[in-house]
Amino acid sequence: MLKALIKVRFISLFKTMFTSSGKQKKYVKVLIALLMVYGFGSICVSVGIMFSSLAVPLSVSDLSWLYFAIAGIAGFCLAFIGSVFSAETQLFEAKDNELLLSMPFSATQILIARMTALMTLNVIFEVLMAVPAGVVYIMNVGIKPLGFILFILSLLSMSFLVMALSCLLGWLLAFILSKVKNRSFIMMFFYILIMAGYFKVYGSINKYIQAIISNGDTIAASIKKALPVFYYLGDASANGNILSFFKFLLICVIPFVLVVFVLSRSYISVMINKKARSHKAYKAGELKTSGAFSALLHKEIKFFLGRPMYIMNAGTGIIFMVVIAVGAVVKQDYFLTAIAGFGIPDTRFVYPYFVIGILTMCVSMVFISAPSISLEGKNLWIVKSIPVPSATVLKAKIASHIVICLPFIVVSSVIMAIFLRMRVDTLLLSFLLPLGVTVFCAVFGVFINLKFPKFDWINEVTVVKQSLSVMLTMLASLILIIMPLFVSSLIVINLFSGYLPPLLFAFFVYTLILSAVFYSVLMKKAEKRFFELQ
Amino acid sequence: MLKIEHLTKKYGDKTAVDDLSLHIAAGEIYGFIGPNGAGKTTTIKSACGIIGFDSGEIYVDGISIRENPIECKKKIAYIPDNPDLYDFLSGIKYLNFIADVYGVSKDERETLIKKYGDMFSITKDLAQPISAYSHGMKQKLALISALIHKPRLMILDEPFVGLDPKAAFTIKQLMRELCDDGGAIFFSTHVLEVAEKLCDKVAIIKDGKLIVSGTMEQVKGDESLESVFLELEEDYA
Numbered sequence: 001m002l003k004a005l006i007k008v009r010f011i012s013l014f015k016t017m018f019t020s021s022g023k024q025k026k027y028v029k030v031l032i033a034l035l036m037v038y039g040f041g042s043i044c045v046s047v048g049i050m051f052s053s054l055a056v057p058l059s060v061s062d063l064s065w066l067y068f069a070i071a072g073i074a075g076f077c078l079a080f081i082g083s084v085f086s087a088e089t090q091l092f093e094a095k096d097n098e099l100l101l102s103m104p105f106s107a108t109q110i111l112i113a114r115m116t117a118l119m120t121l122n123v124i125f126e127v128l129m130a131v132p133a134g135v136v137y138i139m140n141v142g143i144k145p146l147g148f149i150l151f152i153l154s155l156l157s158m159s160f161l162v163m164a165l166s167c168l169l170g171w172l173l174a175f176i177l178s179k180v181k182n183r184s185f186i187m188m189f190f191y192i193l194i195m196a197g198y199f200k201v202y203g204s205i206n207k208y209i210q211a212i213i214s215n216g217d218t219i220a221a222s223i224k225k226a227l228p229v230f231y232y233l234g235d236a237s238a239n240g241n242i243l244s245f246f247k248f249l250l251i252c253v254i255p256f257v258l259v260v261f262v263l264s265r266s267y268i269s270v271m272i273n274k275k276a277r278s279h280k281a282y283k284a285g286e287l288k289t290s291g292a293f294s295a296l297l298h299k300e301i302k303f304f305l306g307r308p309m310y311i312m313n314a315g316t317g318i319i320f321m322v323v324i325a326v327g328a329v330v331k332q333d334y335f336l337t338a339i340a341g342f343g344i345p346d347t348r349f350v351y352p353y354f355v356i357g358i359l360t361m362c363v364s365m366v367f368i369s370a371p372s373i374s375l376e377g378k379n380l381w382i383v384k385s386i387p388v389p390s391a392t393v394l395k396a397k398i399a400s401h402i403v404i405c406l407p408f409i410v411v412s413s414v415i416m417a418i419f420l421r422m423r424v425d426t427l428l429l430s431f432l433l434p435l436g437v438t439v440f441c442a443v444f445g446v447f448i449n450l451k452f453p454k455f456d457w458i459n460e461v462t463v464v465k466q467s468l469s470v471m472l473t474m475l476a477s478l479i480l481i482i483m484p485l486f487v488s489s490l491i492v493i494n495l496f497s498g499y500l501p502p503l504l505f506a507f508f509v510y511t512l513i514l515s516a517v518f519y520s521v522l523m524k525k526a527e528k529r530f531f532e533l534q
Numbered sequence: 535m536l537k538i539e540h541l542t543k544k545y546g547d548k549t550a551v552d553d554l555s556l557h558i559a560a561g562e563i564y565g566f567i568g569p570n571g572a573g574k575t576t577t578i579k580s581a582c583g584i585i586g587f588d589s590g591e592i593y594v595d596g597i598s599i600r601e602n603p604i605e606c607k608k609k610i611a612y613i614p615d616n617p618d619l620y621d622f623l624s625g626i627k628y629l630n631f632i633a634d635v636y637g638v639s640k641d642e643r644e645t646l647i648k649k650y651g652d653m654f655s656i657t658k659d660l661a662q663p664i665s666a667y668s669h670g671m672k673q674k675l676a677l678i679s680a681l682i683h684k685p686r687l688m689i690l691d692e693p694f695v696g697l698d699p700k701a702a703f704t705i706k707q708l709m710r711e712l713c714d715d716g717g718a719i720f721f722s723t724h725v726l727e728v729a730e731k732l733c734d735k736v737a738i739i740k741d742g743k744l745i746v747s748g749t750m751e752q753v754k755g756d757e758s759l760e761s762v763f764l765e766l767e768e769d770y771a
Contacts, residue, residue, distance in 0.1 A: 282661035287630050287644055295634035299620065306622040378618035384584045386635045387607035531586055 006113045035471055040128065047074075048132035050205065055140040057213045064141070065234030066220045068151060070212065071133035072158065072233040075126035079162040081198055082125045083118055086461060087163075087170030090114055091267075096458050101268065108264040115163055115260070122159040122166075130155050146240035154233045154245060157252045161229070164255040171263055191312045192319070292388045293396055300400035303375070304368060310375075313464045317365035318408040321434070324362060325412035328355040329419040350493060352422050353500045356430045357489060359412055363434045364477040369401040369445030370470045373533070374454045374463045380533060390530035391523050394446050398519075401442035409434045429504045436511030437481055443515045445473045447522045450529050481511060535560045535687050535718035536581060541590035543576050543742075550576040551587070552742040558687075558720050558735070561713050565733035566722040567763060573742040574722040575615060578691050581720070582612040594687060608636070611680035615691040615722075617672040621665035625656065625675050628664060629682060636683035643682055650678040653704050669696040677705055688712060690721035694728060706732055730759040738763060740770050 051071065058067040091114050100110050134151055137143060143151070177186060201208070212219055224231045229251045236245035290298070304310055328335055332351070339354050373394075376383060383393045413431040416422060422430065449469040457463045464470065485507050492503050536558040543551040551573040558564040568574050579585045581592050583603040592599040594606040620628055626647070633643040651657035654674040664672065673696045680688060688709070694702050709719045709732065723729050729736060730750065736759070737747035745766050746753055754762045 280661045281658045282626060284644070284648055284657070287626075287633070287640060287647075289630075289640045289643075290634050292635045292637070295631050299623070299631055302627075303620070303622050378616070379620055381584060381612075381614050381618070382620070385582050385607060385610075385612045386632075387604050388635055389604060534585055 006116050032468060032471070035475055038475075043128050044132040047129055048136050050209070051133040051136045052140065053209055054212060055137045058216060059137075059141040061216045063216045063220050064137075064238035065231065066212070066216060066223065067133070067137060067234070068237035069223055069227075069230040069234030071130050072154065072230045073227070074133070075129035075155065076158060076162060076230075077198070077201070078129050079122040079125035079159065080166055081194060083122050083162060084166040084169050084194065086118060086121070086465075087166040090118055090459060090461065091167065091170055091174070106264070107267040108260060111260060111264050111267055115167065118166075119159045119163050122162045123156060126155050126158060126162075143237075144240045146242075147237050150240060150242070150245045151237035154236055154248055157249050158233070160256040161252040164252075164259040167259050167263060171266075186308075188308055188311060191308070195316070292386075293392055293399075296383075296388070296393060296396035297399050297403065300372065300396055301404060304400065304404060307460065309461045310368075310464055313461070314367045314371065314470075315404065317362040318405050320365075321359050321362040321408050321412045322415070324355065324358050325415040328358075329415060350500070352416065352420055352426050352430070353489070353504065355416065355420075356426070356433055356504065357485065359409075359430065360433050360437050360485065361482055363405060363409065363438045364441060364482050365474070366401070366405055366438065366441055367445055367464075367470050367473050368404055369397050369442045370449055370473040371463045371467055372397040372400070372446065373449040374457070374467055374469065375460060377455050377457060377460075380455060384530075384533070389527065391526040393530065394450065394522065394526050397446050398442045401445065402438055405438045405442075406435075409438065425501050429501060429508070432508045433504055433511075436508040436515070437477065440481065440511045440515045440518075441473060441477055443519045443522065444476050445469065447518045448472045448476070450522065450526070450533075453533055455533075480514060481507070535562075535595055536564075536689075536720055537591075537593040538577070538581060539591045539593075541577065541580060541587055541592065543573075543580055543585070543587040549742050551580070553590070554739065554742070554744050555590075556720075556737055556744070556747060558718050560686075560716050560718050562734045563709055563713055563719040563732055564721070565729035565736040566720060566739065567724075567726065567729060567736060567759075568722075568739035569767065572739045574739060575691055576742075577739070578612075578689055578720070578722060582610055582689055583607055584612070609686040611683065611685035611688045613673075613676045613680050613688075613690045613693055615695070617669070617676040619664050619672055619675060619679075621663065624663050625660040625667070625671075628675065629660070629679055632679040633682055638683050646682040646684075647678065650681050653708075654678060654701050670698055670701070673697055674701055677701075681708065685712075686717050688717065688719045688721070690719070692723060693721055694723060694725055702728075726758075726760045726763060730754070738766055740767065745770055 051067075054067055054070065058064060091111065097110075101107075130151070134143075134148075138148075173186075173190060229248060232244040232248035232251070235241045236248055304315070328351075335354065336348070336351065339350055409431060412434070413427065416430050417427045452468045452472070454463060454467055454469075488503060488507075489500065492499050536556070538554060538556040541551050541554040542549065554573070554577060556564070566574050566577070576585070580587045581594075581599070583599045583606055586600075595609050597605050597609075599606045620631070623631065629647050630643065633647075638646070647660075648657065651660060654677065656671060656674045656678070659667070659671060664675065667675065673693075677693070680690075693705060697705065706728070709721075713719060713734075733750055735747070735749050736753050738745045738753070750759070753759070
């Protein structure tokens with residue numbers, strides 16, 4: 001029975017990126033494969049570059065174990081961040097919880113089936129960090145065959161520890177959320193806290209690498225004392241120490257078993273209690289009226305704001321926008337160093353444009369509209385039965401994306417205008433360019449989701465995080481806008497310094513033209529295609 | 535009010551509805567009966583403009599649903615077999631959303647929400663999120679949302695499922711009132727006793743094909759609708 005449950009979970013997990021019909025053309029499958037190779041490849045290369053500066057110095061200092069311990073810590077952190085919020089939604093918020101509880105499955109079986117799927121994702125996250133680190137080490141230093149095997153086994157075992165901790169935090173989150181009214185706020189608070197920690201570490205990664213190289217012994221002693229689990233991982237991998245591996249294995253598996261045991265006791269009650277809310281009696285009052293478009297727009301915005309998981313996965317870019325804008329003011333030196341890293345001599349002159357570029361990149365990572373049609377799910381009948389043209393329904397989805405982003409774009413521009421004393425044209429660009437990209441992402445997201453919808457999901461999080469339309473929107477904004485913007489800006493800075501504003505204005509116009517093209521195709525096909533959705 | 539002419543709908547190789555013709559006149563409550571998978575929901579969804587069809591034509595109050603779906607939808611209220619509503623909205627916000635979409639005036643929506651909310655004993659729960667509603671409460675809310683824009687034609691897929699006896703009685707009364715005012719009701723059901731008492735006309739469908747249709751007397755004669763249905767089921771097996 002457990003096998004059947006796990007099988008269903010995996011089918012659900014991997015089917016998410018395919019459309020509802022399940023029939024996809026060959027080119028789409030090739031596109032997905034290329035997209036994945038590109039995504040994985042680029043992450044692996046950047047991680048490899050990071051670790052390449054550590055391999056030889058640590059090996060020479062006889063601290064090879066520290067190298068693998070750091071790779072383990074990095075993999076652990078990435079997997080933990082990747083799964084902590086999924087754990088809350090996948091374990092406690094899945095739509096089939098009640099169905100499964102009515103079947104002859106024990107709470108432990110349901111829990112293990114869900115955890116197995118999540119652990120697979122954890123291993124993928126760990127692989128992203130640890131494999132490039134391992135390859136770099138083998139290429140630069142070399143590794144014993146036994147050490148290599150133990151490294152791989154340690155990675156697999158580590159997913160137990162990641163799962164145990166993320167489940168525990170997920171359970172805590174679900175428990176808190178079952179008691180409070182403002183779920184979105186609490187979720188966002190946790191999310192921002194974790195992401196702030198992540199970016200703090202990521203932003204200082206070069207500093208940490210230098211610190212590790214220059215103070216390897218001290219850091220090694222600290223890790224050995226404070227995080228012995230990673231010492232065992234490092235020792236097993238670098239020296240092929242089987243005893244250390246077993247110690248590592250025990251430290252990973254015991255918490256997992258304990259968490260499964262504890263969670264399975266309260267699993268049912270957490271799932272049932274999450275619906276217990278205080279009853280507020282309705283008092284008839286004046287109702288606000290609006291037109292159909294406005295009603296649809298409000299519905300979209302309300303849906304977005306009521307789903308912390310949606311905000312966290314599709315709207316992170318807009319939160320980062322404000323953080324970057326503030327950072328650009330208070331951490332100018334950090335940004336100036338980053339600009340100098342591109343070989344740009346006049347960093348002061350380029351500074352505001354560089355920040356505008358980063359802000360633009362942030363909004364290009366907002367995918368509110370891309371899963372919006374799929375998210376209609378079983379409610380699709382409502383928008384299909386109301387007397388409103390399909391085009392209006394789609395326009396509301398596009399508009400909601402723009403309306404949600406707009407305040408953040410304005411706030412970022414205002415912060416920069418006040419503190420960076422920008423020229424009028426630059427100030428205008430700090431507003432227009434992110435706005436143009438936002439419009440493009442909003443239009444393209446709906447355009448692509450109408451082509452690749454997916455309605456038979458069990459958990460919304462999978463549609464928002466892993467669906468094909470989200471991945472393609474991400475790719476489109478990167479290939480069509482961000483990369484050309486970055487490359488052409490570098491060329492213009494080096495060859496024609498001073499001509500950045502016209503280039504950025506040209507890009508703003510370009511984003512509008514692109515948006516207009518996709519919008520026009522979308523509107524032409526909207527009625528027919530939307531009508532065919534089921 | 536609703537004219538279905540030679541409707542055919544296929545899903546791949548399977549013909550879900552095969553050359554079906556029905557005519558529901560104003561003032562009629564028309565029952566639509568058939569075993570599971572007979573093609574009732576497909577017919578209903580086609581009539582509401584939710585899904586397309588391969589051949590045939592559907593007219594709502596003389597307007598083709600294929601050519602002018604928006605005008606048709608303005609006259610229709612549809613309730614699916616499973617009331618999946620926006621669970622992130624409260625009951626009142628959902629009703630207000632529907633009222634906005636159908637352009638119901640402020641005064642009218644306030645009056646009608648109060649009226650139907652009280653009739654279905656759900657007014658006090660309207661501030662609650664729909665996610666906290668039971669199946670029956672969602673069904674009541676879906677019925678209210680269908681009634682507040684004063685449809686000329688109500689198309690209901692299994693409307694009595696999940697309703698408590700009082701709500702079931704209320705909706706039957708409201709269906710009759712709507713027909714008395716010149717509207718029409720087309721609904722599917724498996725509750726044959728209800729269909730027998732409530733419907734002016736009835737159609738029985740099997741494997742996408744119409745087996746029999748007509749006034750209740752024509753279809754059942756002196757027998758009960760249940761026995762006629764079971765006999766026809768066997769004859770067409």
